[in-house]
Amino acid sequence: MHDIVIRGGRIVDGTGAPAVQGDVAIDGDRLVQVGGKAGPGRREVEADGRIVTPGWVDVHTHYDGQATWDPVLAPSSWHGATTIVFGNCGVGFAPVRREHHTALIDLMEGVEDIPGITLSEGLKWDWESFPDYLDALARLPRTIDVAAQLAHHPLRVYVMGERAIAREAATADDIAAMARLAEEALKAGAVGFTTSRTDQHKTLAGDLVPGRYAEQEELLAIGRAMGRAGRGAFGMLSDFEDEAAEFRWLRQVARDSGRPVWFLLTDRSYDPERWRRLMDGVRAARADNLPLSAQVAGRPVGLTLGLGTSLNPFALREAFAALSKLPPAGMLARLRDPAVRRTILAEEASPRLLEVLPPLSRQIATRWDRMYLLGDPPDYEPPPESSIAAMAARDGVTPAEFCYDYLVGGDGSRMVYFPVTNYVHGDLEVVREMIEDPHTLLGLSDGGAHCGVICDASLNTTMLCHWVRDRTRGPRLSLEKTVKAQTSETADFFGFRDRGRLQPGLKADVNVIDFDNMRLHAPRMVFDLPAGGRRLVQKVDGYDMTICSGTPIFEQGEETGARPGALVRSAGA
Numbered sequence: 001m002h003d004i005v006i007r008g009g010r011i012v013d014g015t016g017a018p019a020v021q022g023d024v025a026i027d028g029d030r031l032v033q034v035g036g037k038a039g040p041g042r043r044e045v046e047a048d049g050r051i052v053t054p055g056w057v058d059v060h061t062h063y064d065g066q067a068t069w070d071p072v073l074a075p076s077s078w079h080g081a082t083t084i085v086f087g088n089c090g091v092g093f094a095p096v097r098r099e100h101h102t103a104l105i106d107l108m109e110g111v112e113d114i115p116g117i118t119l120s121e122g123l124k125w126d127w128e129s130f131p132d133y134l135d136a137l138a139r140l141p142r143t144i145d146v147a148a149q150l151a152h153h154p155l156r157v158y159v160m161g162e163r164a165i166a167r168e169a170a171t172a173d174d175i176a177a178m179a180r181l182a183e184e185a186l187k188a189g190a191v192g193f194t195t196s197r198t199d200q201h202k203t204l205a206g207d208l209v210p211g212r213y214a215e216q217e218e219l220l221a222i223g224r225a226m227g228r229a230g231r232g233a234f235g236m237l238s239d240f241e242d243e244a245a246e247f248r249w250l251r252q253v254a255r256d257s258g259r260p261v262w263f264l265l266t267d268r269s270y271d272p273e274r275w276r277r278l279m280d281g282v283r284a285a286r287a288d289n290l291p292l293s294a295q296v297a298g299r300p301v302g303l304t305l306g307l308g309t310s311l312n313p314f315a316l317r318e319a320f321a322a323l324s325k326l327p328p329a330g331m332l333a334r335l336r337d338p339a340v341r342r343t344i345l346a347e348e349a350s351p352r353l354l355e356v357l358p359p360l361s362r363q364i365a366t367r368w369d370r371m372y373l374l375g376d377p378p379d380y381e382p383p384p385e386s387s388i389a390a391m392a393a394r395d396g397v398t399p400a401e402f403c404y405d406y407l408v409g410g411d412g413s414r415m416v417y418f419p420v421t422n423y424v425h426g427d428l429e430v431v432r433e434m435i436e437d438p439h440t441l442l443g444l445s446d447g448g449a450h451c452g453v454i455c456d457a458s459l460n461t462t463m464l465c466h467w468v469r470d471r472t473r474g475p476r477l478s479l480e481k482t483v484k485a486q487t488s489e490t491a492d493f494f495g496f497r498d499r500g501r502l503q504p505g506l507k508a509d510v511n512v513i514d515f516d517n518m519r520l521h522a523p524r525m526v527f528d529l530p531a532g533g534r535r536l537v538q539k540v541d542g543y544d545m546t547i548c549s550g551t552p553i554f555e556q557g558e559e560t561g562a563r564p565g566a567l568v569r570s571a572g573a
Contacts, residue, residue: 002041003027003550006512009047011035013502014054014487016480024052026508029550029564034502047512050544051479054487055082055144055509056460057500059441060295062112062449063146064092069122069530071142071563075457075537076447078557082509082548083491083499083568084447087149089237090196093123094133094150095158095181101125103165104154107210111196112449113310118533130181131188134567142565143553145509147494149235150185152195152222153210164210170218178218179225186229189569191494193222197238197246216249223253223261231570233260233494235295240278247281254290260493262441265294266301266421267430268360275430282439293493296434297444298463299380300419303364303453304536305371307332307412308525310452313403316349316357316365332412341408345400360420367418368392368399373406374417376522380466381428381473388416415523427473435467435477435485441493442485451535455523458538460486465518495571508550511543518542 004026011034012019025033025041058081063073067086076084086092091111093104105123109116127133130150137146156164159177170178182193197212226232234253240246254261267275278294285292305312308328314320319340323331334340349365363370368389372382384390392402407414422431434440447457463486467477491500499507521539529535539557546554551564 002032002039004043004045004508004547004552005038005041006045006047006052006510007038009050009052009512011502012051012053012480012483014484014500016484016488019051019480024502024510026510026547026550029508031502031504031506031508031510034504045512045545047544049514049516051513051515052502053080053483053511053513054500054502055511055546055548056080056486057083057490057494057496058443058445058447058460058486059085059490059494060088060443060445061086061447061457062088062091062114063447064148064151065108065114065119065123066448066529067137067142067146068124068140071140071565072559073142073144073146073448075455075539076445077144077546077553078543079458079461079540080511080513080543080546081144081447081460082546083145083147083496085147085149085191085494086448087151087190087192088194088235090152090194092149092151092154094127094130094154096125096128096154097158098125100157100161103157107153112446113452113454114449115451115529115531115533117531118529121530121533130185130190134189134569138567141563143559143563144548144565145568146565147191147496147568147570148189149192149194149232150182150190152193152214155181156210156214167210167213169215175218175221179221182222183225183229186226186232186570189567190232191568191570192233192235193226194235195219195237197236219249220252220256223257223259226259227257231259231495233262235262237264240274243277243281247285250292251285251288251290254285254292258291260291260293262293262295262493264444265296265434265440267424267434268421269363269424272424275434279434279437279439286439293439293441294434294437295441295443296431297422297456298431298435298442298459298467299428299456300422300431301444301454301456302380302417302419302423303361304374304415304455304523305364305418305453306415306525307335307407308534309415309536311357311361311364312407313364313371313400313416314344314407316353317344317347318350318353319344319347321350321353328412332408335408341404345398345404363420364418368403370419370423371399371403372417374415374522377465377520378417378522380417380462381471382417383473384426413524429474432467432474432477441489443490451529451533453536455536455538458520458540461518461520461540461542464513464515465520469515469518496568497571508547510545510547512545514542514544
């Protein structure tokens with residue numbers, strides 16, 4: 001008698017092999033049969049007309065703080081993720097000294113838009129070293145599995161103090177200390193190291209992050225430490241201002257460490273050929289047997305903009321900003337005042353407010369041709385004729401007037417969508433090319449981050465709904481390859497050898513999905529974080545059941561209350 005038998009589903013096993021009809025049997029926390037006819041189960045799940053997949057392995061989230069108080073980690077867990085990785089983009093909360101708690105909170109709020117008041121309330125700070133942080137994560141009961149990477153910026157602040165915050169160059173002793181602590185973190189279970197070298201990442205005060213201009217020797221030393229530890233992946237976000245120089249040291253890290261190396265890749269409007277040149281660099285490295293990859297997103301990196309979000313097209317105008325601290329109902333009433341409307345619409349974006357924003361986000365002040373109404377379900381590949389500029393022209397008003405009246409209409413909860421990157425040509429053909437490249441890794445869901453303006457934790461669902469089933473503006477993707485991209489490929493990259501496939505003997509992380517009726521809902525704002533912090537969440541229909549370690553954690557979209565999740569620590573080579 002098996003513990004669970006999933007009967008008659010269409011099994012998509014995560015390897016890329018053609019789907020097959022059959023049963024999946026689970027005993028304890030392990031898969032014991034995949035395909036064919038299984039014997040009886042204590043719990044039988046009817047899966048006729050459903051697809052059965054491994055649980056998603058989401059390798060780019062920012063639950064570094066939330067994971068220390070929240071066992072569920074929604075919305076990622078709502079969308080079939082059974083393993084998540086955080087510590088991305090060089091930001092995190094360990095190692096840390098007491099005197100730098102506030103600095104790391106401010107850094108996370110500035111870079112990832114996670115409310116500082118929430119982090120101040122939620123973080124227990126019952127750790128100092130990175131191994132201590134892992135132990136703290138291991139103590140909390142949780143719904144899904146989590147894994148943590150060592151982030152560069154807290155490491156730098158821990159070693160250098162205020163000199164790191166001032167972005168000073170590290171001394172030889174500083175570099176040696178960072179390398180030693182990196183090796184310690186990896187041996188304790190960190191699954192990687194990440195850094196950020198982009199002007200897109202700033203503190204709340206508008207300052208660049210501590211590691212922005214770190215010398216190459218500092219990064220090479222950390223790479224060598226990873227080689228000594230024999231585990232972990234090295235990840236980076238960079239503006240690639242000097243592409244040749246960045247590739248030289250990335251190649252050196254890969255050569256010295258022997259570890260997988262990745263960087264984030266997006267298509268940017270100021271240089272539409274940039275991503276192709278960077279992929280040429282990846283292919284050249286692969287030709288030299290260097291393990292370099294690009295991590296890509298499956299949809300635009302886009303902002304969700306409304307009256308209650310962190311940003312909207314009018315938030316950069318002084319008259320609007322003056323109202324932003326009012327309670328929602330009070331602000332909405334003032335915005336509906338014709339005199340206030342005239343004042344705001346007569347203004348331009350303030351240089352003072354623009355300066356604090358990352359460069360690419362400043363486009364929300366002017367690019368009405370790249371701004372769209374966010375429907376329900378949301379369309380992440382909207383056509384040009386549905387832009388605010390096009391709709392305003394049809395109505396005979398200015399785009400600003402159209403957008404203003406739309407946002408203040410209804411109950412004030414309406415939102416618009418602004419693709420910042422990956423939408424240069426007004427469609428997702430470039431993204432499709434990125435996804436299908438054999439040297440890319442699917443990621444960048446950013447679960448837990450950008451709480452007030454982005455909700456991309458639903459990316460795994462988008463990959464099925466949009467790319468496999470619904471897309472009309474270009475070729476669709478194979479179901480089998482899409483499932484592989486967010487299961488075995490991501491698991492293998494980070495050395496998670498016991499998951500990512502439906503295979504006897506592996507961990508029983510499983511999704512049972514009503515693929516035909518899967519539906520992604522529009523994002524909505526909730527205030528359920530500690531201290532009433534806000535975040536965008538996005539519901540989904542279609543996950544009949546999600547199983548982690550052989551235990552159902554969601555059924556028909558409802559949490560079961562089970563806590564089979566655990567901390568995943570890196571394993572040696």
